[in-house]
Amino acid sequence: DAGITQSPRHKVTETGTPVTLRCHQTENHRYMYWYRQDPGHGLRLIHYSYGVKDTDKGEVSDGYSVSRSKTEDFLLTLESATSSQTSVYFCAISVPPPSQGRGAIRTLHFGNGTRLTVT
């Protein structure tokens, strides 16, 4: 599983409540990402981090904030959850290519996701 753990795996919450999703890595990678996956949209980047306390917005960052106080942890917070944020959320780390034969750029390694339902 290359050392990525997402928690919780499932979460049901009510509209207007705050929610924090956690991503933990054990391999000391610099770059970490949060994506959401929705039918018809594939995976869309929410926020990413390029180091401790260094973060930037992605394509769909509205309504989300992130924090990275330690290399190993990247937190995604929904300050006030809305039904449109019902989705599956994936954390990812940037890792070196597995072998030259399969490609020569760093790729993303994903966690197993958090399914969030906002009622």
Add this chain to the structure above:
Amino acid sequence: DQQVKQNSPSLSVQEGRISILNCDYTNSMFDYFLWYKKYPAEGPTFLISISSIKDKNEDGRFTVFLNKSAKHLSLHIVPSQPGDSAVYFCAASYRPISSGSARQLTFGSGTQLTVLP
């Protein structure tokens, strides 16, 4: 406006035959293209990639073809196996303008491949 498009939401193929998954892109700055496979309740896993300086990359049963002039790439799986049944995502990347920035991936919407025994 989607920069990476997978126009076929689903594909069914008989075991042993070839599976061909297609992907189109619009941004001419993309210089690397990747395919990911995703099983239910798991995260996507990297499958194969290709640089824009190549037109073909092969790894075992998986081959990716790139047609830059048409802004089109395809993933061929030969022979297809039931274990290949999954959602396949096409992704594209370009070198960031800032040298200290990381590449980002833009994903297509995915194609559900079903390999029938």
